[in-house]
Amino acid sequence: MAKVLKKVDVVTAGVGFAGGIVAAECAKAGLSVVGLERGEKRGLADFQEIHDEWRYAVNYGLMQDLSKETVTFRNDRSMKALPMRRLGSFLLGDGLGGSGVHWNGMEFRFFPYDFEIKTMTEKRYGNKLSKDYLIRDWGLTYDELEPYYDRFEKITAVSGSDSNPMEGKRANPYPLPPLADTPILQKFGSAAKSLKCHPYILPAAIASEPYVNPDGERLNPCQYCGYCERFGCEYNSKASPVNTVIPTALKTGRYELRCNCNVVEVLKKGGKATGLRYIDTLTMEEYIQPAEIVVLSSFVMNNAKLLMVSGIGEQYNPATGRGTLGKNYCYQITPATTGFFDKEMNVFAGAGALGIGIDDYNADYFDHSNLDFIHGALISLLQTGKRPIESNAVPAGTPGWGAKFKEASLYNFNRSLSVSAQGASMPHKENYLSLDDTYKDAYGLPLLRMTYNFTDQDRALFRFITSKTEAIVRAMGAKSVSSKPDSRNYNIVPYQTTHNTGGTIMGAEPGGSVVNTYAQHWDMDNLFVIGAGNFPHNSGRNPTGTVGALSYRCAEGIIKYGSKGGSLV
Amino acid sequence: MPEKTDLSRRGFLKGTGAAAGFIIAGGGILAAGAAGAAADAAHDSNGEKTCGPFRGRMFFTDSLEFQTISEAAERIFPKDKNGPGAIELAVPYFIDNQLAAGFGYNAREYTMGPYYKGAPTQGYQGAMVRRDVFRRGIAALNREANTRYKSDFPDLTDSQKDDVLRVFEAGKADFDGVSSAWFFGLLKSAVLAGVYADPIYSGNNDMQGWIMKRYPGAQMSYKAIIKDAEFQEIEPMSLADMQ
Numbered sequence: 001m002a003k004v005l006k007k008v009d010v011v012t013a014g015v016g017f018a019g020g021i022v023a024a025e026c027a028k029a030g031l032s033v034v035g036l037e038r039g040e041k042r043g044l045a046d047f048q049e050i051h052d053e054w055r056y057a058v059n060y061g062l063m064q065d066l067s068k069e070t071v072t073f074r075n076d077r078s079m080k081a082l083p084m085r086r087l088g089s090f091l092l093g094d095g096l097g098g099s100g101v102h103w104n105g106m107e108f109r110f111f112p113y114d115f116e117i118k119t120m121t122e123k124r125y126g127n128k129l130s131k132d133y134l135i136r137d138w139g140l141t142y143d144e145l146e147p148y149y150d151r152f153e154k155i156t157a158v159s160g161s162d163s164n165p166m167e168g169k170r171a172n173p174y175p176l177p178p179l180a181d182t183p184i185l186q187k188f189g190s191a192a193k194s195l196k197c198h199p200y201i202l203p204a205a206i207a208s209e210p211y212v213n214p215d216g217e218r219l220n221p222c223q224y225c226g227y228c229e230r231f232g233c234e235y236n237s238k239a240s241p242v243n244t245v246i247p248t249a250l251k252t253g254r255y256e257l258r259c260n261c262n263v264v265e266v267l268k269k270g271g272k273a274t275g276l277r278y279i280d281t282l283t284m285e286e287y288i289q290p291a292e293i294v295v296l297s298s299f300v301m302n303n304a305k306l307l308m309v310s311g312i313g314e315q316y317n318p319a320t321g322r323g324t325l326g327k328n329y330c331y332q333i334t335p336a337t338t339g340f341f342d343k344e345m346n347v348f349a350g351a352g353a354l355g356i357g358i359d360d361y362n363a364d365y366f367d368h369s370n371l372d373f374i375h376g377a378l379i380s381l382l383q384t385g386k387r388p389i390e391s392n393a394v395p396a397g398t399p400g401w402g403a404k405f406k407e408a409s410l411y412n413f414n415r416s417l418s419v420s421a422q423g424a425s426m427p428h429k430e431n432y433l434s435l436d437d438t439y440k441d442a443y444g445l446p447l448l449r450m451t452y453n454f455t456d457q458d459r460a461l462f463r464f465i466t467s468k469t470e471a472i473v474r475a476m477g478a479k480s481v482s483s484k485p486d487s488r489n490y491n492i493v494p495y496q497t498t499h500n501t502g503g504t505i506m507g508a509e510p511g512g513s514v515v516n517t518y519a520q521h522w523d524m525d526n527l528f529v530i531g532a533g534n535f536p537h538n539s540g541r542n543p544t545g546t547v548g549a550l551s552y553r554c555a556e557g558i559i560k561y562g563s564k565g566g567s568l569v
Numbered sequence: 570m571p572e573k574t575d576l577s578r579r580g581f582l583k584g585t586g587a588a589a590g591f592i593i594a595g596g597g598i599l600a601a602g603a604a605g606a607a608a609d610a611a612h613d614s615n616g617e618k619t620c621g622p623f624r625g626r627m628f629f630t631d632s633l634e635f636q637t638i639s640e641a642a643e644r645i646f647p648k649d650k651n652g653p654g655a656i657e658l659a660v661p662y663f664i665d666n667q668l669a670a671g672f673g674y675n676a677r678e679y680t681m682g683p684y685y686k687g688a689p690t691q692g693y694q695g696a697m698v699r700r701d702v703f704r705r706g707i708a709a710l711n712r713e714a715n716t717r718y719k720s721d722f723p724d725l726t727d728s729q730k731d732d733v734l735r736v737f738e739a740g741k742a743d744f745d746g747v748s749s750a751w752f753f754g755l756l757k758s759a760v761l762a763g764v765y766a767d768p769i770y771s772g773n774n775d776m777q778g779w780i781m782k783r784y785p786g787a788q789m790s791y792k793a794i795i796k797d798a799e800f801q802e803i804e805p806m807s808l809a810d811m812q
Contacts, residue, residue, distance in 0.1 A: 049808050051787035054766035059672065070679040075690055082687045082694055085679045183798040223790035344800035348784055349791030388765035388784045400738070401645040401757055402731065410651055413782045414800060438683065491690040 002277055002286040008032045008256075009562065011276050011291035013263040013306060014298030016098025017544065018530045018551045020245035021152075022295050024215065025555035027252040031562055034289055035246075035255065036278055038262035039064075039095030043242045047232035053387045057230045062102045064092035068262075068281070069441040071301055073492045075453040076430060077318065083439050083447065089491070090331075090498040091230065092299055096259055097241040099299065099498060104229045104352030104384060105238045106542040107158050107205040109149045109549070111363035112142035112168045113375075114539045120364065121374055128374055129457065134328055134427040135374075136536045139508030140517040142168040145549050152548030153203075156239035157211045157219040160203030166359035176208045179222060184345055184417065185356040188381040191475035197358040202380060204353030205239040205544075215248040226385020228352025238352065261287075264443050266294060266310040266527065273312075273527040279443055293526050293558055296504075297551075300533040304433045304503035305448040313514055313523055316432050318451075324514050326434050328427035328502040329452060330538040331490070333462045335377070336420035337469040338393050339478025344414040350385035357381070361468055362424075362540045373460040377423035377540040379468055388413065395480045417476070419469045422497060423461045424540040431455075433503040454490050462486045499543050504533035506550075508569075518557030518568045519550060525567050530554045624662045624771055627669035628700065636723040637707045638664055642760045644730045652781040653774070660763030663772030664703070667759070673700035695746060699755070706752040709744035710737070767808050779805045787811070 009031035012019040023033045055061045064070075064087070072081035093099030113120055115138045121128060129135065150172055160174035178201040185201065192199040206228070207219040222237040236243045249255035265277040267288065275290035296303045307313050307325055316327035357380030359365060368374055393416045394408040436449040454462075466483050473481045507513025510522040519530040530551055532543045539546075557568045629635040639661040648654030655661070667673060675698040687694040697705070713733050714722040722733060736742050740750035763772030765779065767787060773779065779786050786805035794801045 049787075049811060052767055052808060054762055054770055058762060058766075060677070065677045066679040067675075067677055073691055075688070079688065080685055082685055082691045083679045083681075084691075085693055086675070088692060180795045182796055221792075223792045224795040225788065225790055344783070346791070346794060346797060346801055348788075349795050388779060388782050389762050392761060401734075403647050403649050406646055406649060407651060410782050413784065439679075439681070489690050493690070493692045 002288045004288045004290065007275070007290040007292070008034050009291065010034070010293045010295060010558065011036065011289045012295040012297045013276055014038075014098065014296070014302065015096055015241065015246065015257065016093065016297065016299070017100040017241050017245070017548055018554075019295070019297030020097070020100075020241035020249065021548065021551035022297055022528075022530065022555045022558060023249035023255050024245040025552065026558055026562075027249045027254040029559045029562075031254065031559070033249065033255045034291070035249075035257045036261040036263055036276060036289065037096050037257065037259045038281060039098075039259065041096050041257075041259040042101070042232070043096070044234070044236055047234040050231045050234050051225065051227050053389050057387060058389055060087050060091060060230070062093070062095060062230065062232065063087055064094040067442070070447060072436040072439050072447050072449045074449070074451055075489050077451060081436055081438075081449045081451070084492055088493045089496050090500055091495070092301065092498070096257070097246065100241045100544070101232045102230050103238075103240075103544060104382075104542075105205040106353040106355070107153065107156060107203050107545040107548070108378075108541040109168060110142070110539045110541060110546050113363040114138070114537070115140060115142050115145070117375075117537060124364065125368060125374070128368070129426065132429050133455070133457065134429055136507065136512060138517070138536055139506055139513070145546075145553065146171060148549035148552040149545060151552050152545060155213050155215060155217075155244055156205040156548065157207040157213060158203050158205050159208035161201045164200040164359060165198055166362065166365045174203060176211055179204050179206060179208050179351060179354045180224065182354070182383060184347070184383050185354070185381065187417070187476050188356045188419065188472065191472050191477075192356075192358050194475050195471060197360040199356050199358050202353055202355040202357050202382075204351065206351050206353055207237050207239075213244060215244070217244050217247055219243065222351050224349050224351050224354070224385075226348055226350045226387070229384050262443060263298075263306060264309070264445060266296070266306055266312060268310065268312065268524065271524060273524055293528065293562060295554075295558065296527070296529045297531060300500045300503055300531060301433070301448050301450075303529050303531055303533045305435070305445070307504065307514070307529065308435050308448070309445050312521065312527070315434055318429050318432055321429065324505070324512060326432045326503050328505045328536050329431050329433050329450065330425035330427055330501045330535065331452065332425050332497050332499045332538055332540070333377070333423035333454065333458050333465075334420065334496045335423065335462050335466040335469055335484055336418050337466065337473045337481055337483040338416055338418045339473035339476055340393075340395050340412055340480045340482075341415045341417065341476075341478055345417070347383070347386040347414055347417070350383035352384050353382075354384065355380050355382035361465060371460070371464065373457045373464065375424035375426065375461070375540060377421040377461065377465045379419060379421045379465065379472065381417060381419050386413070393418075393482070396482045417473075419472050419476075421465045421469055422499065422540055422542070423458070423465055425501070425538040426455070426457050427502060427537050428455045452490055454488070459486060459488070499532070499538060501532045501535040501538040501543060504529045504531075505536045506534040507536065516567070516569045517553070519554040520557055520561070520568050525565070526561065528554055528558055624659060626662070626665050628665045628673065629668075633711070633721060633723070634704065634707050635661060635665065637710055637721070638703070640723045640730060641710060641734060641756060642763070644727065644734055645757055645760045646764055653777050655760055655764065657774065658764050658772060658778055659774040660760055660772050663763030663766065663770055664759050666771050668700045668703055673703075674698050693751065697745070697747065702747055702752060702755065705745045705747065706749075706756070709742055709749065709752075712744075713737070713742050769808050776805045776807060
C-alpha cells in the first residue's frame with residue numbers, strides 16, 4: 001500500500017526548468033511546494049571532472065536510463081512500434097535540472113509569426129498547406145509573452161546582441177553583452193554579409209561577464225572550455241535549473257525537493273487532481289503526495305504519458321481526428337554542410353551557445369509565394385568545442401576506415417567547420433503520441449508510443465535550406481563541401497535534435513487543445529501541464545526560451561489560481 | 570600521471586626465452602603465443618616503453634578473440650607516418666575493458682522483449698547485448714577468413730584482412746540475426762573511441778591519439794586564446810592529471 005504523505009499546496013512531477021520555475025515563483029509567493037524528480041540529485045560539485053567525451057557525450061552519462069523507461073517508435077500507423085533501445089535522435093534528460101543541465105544554452109524567443117501562424121500564413125498565402133497539416137494559432141501573441149521572455153532571460157544571464165533585425169520587439173536589451181566574437185564566427189559573418197544576409201551573435205544563457213540574477217543567484221564568466229553540450233558546467237557559467245531557480249526555491253524554506261522519485265499517476269476525484277502517486281526508485285516503496293495543485297513539469301514525452309496513464313483528457317485518434325491528447329507532436333529538420341579549409345583553427349575551444357546565425361530564411365521573413373513550404377530555419381555556425389571521438393569529418397570520396405581515413409580525419413579535424421540549421425516542424429495529422437500496446441517500463445506502465453515521419457513540407461524545407469548552408473560554406477572559402485543528405489523517412493538512430501514538442505498543446509479554446517495559455521488543463525482546473533509539449537508546432541529555433549517564458553506565465557497562473565480558483569481564462 | 574614501465578608480455582616472454590617457441594607451436598598454445606604477440610605490440614611502440622603498468626584483459630577469454638579484435642582494429646586505424654595505430658594505442662584493451670563493464674551489458678539501454686526485426690529507422694532490435702555481439706562477430710570474422718583464405722583472421726595478410734572487413738561493411742556476412750554492416754559500424758565506433766577517449770579508460774595510450782589529432786584533451790579554460798586567429802598548440806591533459 002502506498003504511504004500517504006502530508007498535503008502541500010503544490011506538487012510538481014519533474015524538476016527541470018519548468019518545475020524549477022514553478023517551484024521558485026510559487027514558494028516565493030508563500031505556497032508550500034514539493035518537487036518530485038526521478039533522477040539523481042546533482043550540482044556543481046558533480047561537474048568538476050566533466051570533460052569526458054566517452055562518459056558523457058558518447059555514453060550519455062547525464063541522460064535518461066533507458067533500462068527503466070524509453071519510448072517506442074514507428075514511422076506510420078501501419079508499422080509495429082518498437083522500443084528505442086539506445087538514445088540517438090534526441091537525448092532525454094535525467095536527474096535534477098533535467099535537460100536544462102546538459103543543454104547548449106541557446107536561449108531564443110520564438111517569432112511573432114509563430115504565435116499566429118495560421119492567421120498570418122492564410123492572410124499572405126491563402127491555404128498553402130493541405131488540411132492534413134494541423135497548424136493553429138497559439139492563443140496568445142508574442143507581445144503577450146514578451147514580459148515572460150524578458151524575465152527568463154534575466155534569470156538565466158542571457159548574453160546576446162540586439163543586432164538581429166528579424167525578430168520580435170524587445171522591451172529591454174539582453175542582460176549581458178554577447179559571448180566572444182571569434183575568428184571562426186567572423187568567417188561565417190563575412191560570408192553571410194557577402195550573401196546579403198544579416199548575421200548576429202546568438203543569444204546564450206551563458207554568462208559573458210560576472211552576473212547576479214534578480215533572484216540573487218550568481219553566474220560566473222564563461223571559460224570557453226568547450227564542454228557544454230551533453231555536459232554540466234563546472235563553472236556555473238551556463239545557466240541551468242540547478243544554479244538558478246532550484247536554489248531560489250530552496251532559499252524560501254517552503255520548497256522540498258525529493259530526488260529518485262518516479263511519478264506513475266495523477267490521482268483525481270470529482271473533476272480535480274488530488275495529488276501524485278510515485279515510486280522511490282531506490283527502495284521501490286510507493287507514496288502518495290496529496291496537493292491542492294498538481295503540476296506536470298517533466299519532458300514532452302512523460303507529461304503526455306502521465307495524462308494518458310491517468311486517464312485525463314481524450315486521446316487523439318488520427319483516423320477520426322477526435323481527441324487532443326498526443327496530437328501535434330513535432331520535431332525539427334537539421335540540414336548541415338561541412339566545409340574543409342586549408343588553415344588549422346582552434347575548434348576545440350568554445351561554448352555550447354557560442355555561435356553566429358541568420359534568420360533571413362526563418363519564419364516568414366522571406367517570400368514563400370513560389371515555394372512549396374512555409375516557415376524556415378535558423379542557419380548558424382556553432383563553436384561548441386569540437387570533440388575527437390565523434391568528430392571525424394572527411395571530404396567526400398574518402399574511405400570510411402583504414403590508412404586514408406586516418407590521414408584525412410586527422411588532417412581535417414582542426415580544418416573543418418559545419419554550418420547547420422534547425423528547420424521548423426509543422427504538425428501533421430499522422431504524427432502523434434499515444435500509449436504502446438506491447439512494451440512496458442520498469443514500473444509496469446505502458447511505454448509512450450511515438451508515430452512520426454517527415455512530411456513533404458519537411459523535405460521541401462530541407463532541400464531549400466541545404467542550398468543556403470552550402471552557399472554560406474562556399475562563401476567562407478571552403479575548398480570542398482559536403483552536405484547532409486535529405487532522409488526521406490525519419491530515423492530514430494542518428495542524433496538530430498532534442499527539440500521535441502507537442503502532445504499536450506495549448507490553445508485559446510478547449511476544443512482543439514489540452515491546456516489553456518496558462519498551461520491549465522481544460523478538464524481539470526487545478527492541474528497544470530507545462531513544457532514544450534504545449535507548443536502547437538515547433539519553430540526554427542531552440543525551444544528552451546519559450547519553455548521558460550511559458551513556465552513563468554504558468555507560475556503566475558498557479559499563484560492566481562491558488563488565491564481565487566477557477567479557470568484562468 | 571602514473572609512472573610508465575615496460576611490463577609488457579614481451580618482457581616476460583623474452584625473459585623466459587619462450588616467445589618465438591610459443592608462436593610456432595600449434596593448437597591452444599598457438600593462440601596463447603599469438604595473443605602474446607598482440608599484447609607485445611600493444612605495449613611496445615617503436616621499441617619505446619609507452620604503456621601504463623597495469624593493462625590487462627577483463628573480458629575476452631580465448632586469446633584468438635583478443636588477437637582478432639586487435640588486428641581488425643589495427644586495419645581500421647593503422648599505424649602510419651602520422652603515428653601509432655590501434656594496437657599501439659591500446660585500443661584492444663579499451664574495447665575489452667569496456668565490454669566487461671556497463672557498455673558490454675547495454676546497462677542503461679532498454680533490453681526487454683519481445684524482439685522483432687524492425688525497420689532500419691527503428692534502430693537495433695536484437696536480444697544480444699554488445700558483449701555477445703562482439704564475441705559472435707569475432708567468430709564470424711574468423712569464419713569468413715577461413716572460408717576465403719583457410720586461415721584465422723589474425724594470420725591473413727593486410728589486404729586479405731581488408732577484404733574480409735569490406736565484406737562485413739557491405740553487409741554480406743550477417744551472423745546470428747545481426748547485420749554485419751551494423752557490427753562493422755559498432756566496431757569502427759569502438760575503435761575510434763579507444764583511439765580518442767581519455768586515457769583513464771586504457772586506450773589512447775599516452776594521449777597519442779590526441780597528439781596526432783592536435784586535440785588538447787581535458788583543459789580547464791580557453792578564455793585566454795578564444796579570440797586568437799592562429800592555431801594554438803597546447804600540450805594535452807588527461808582527467809588523470811586532475812586527480
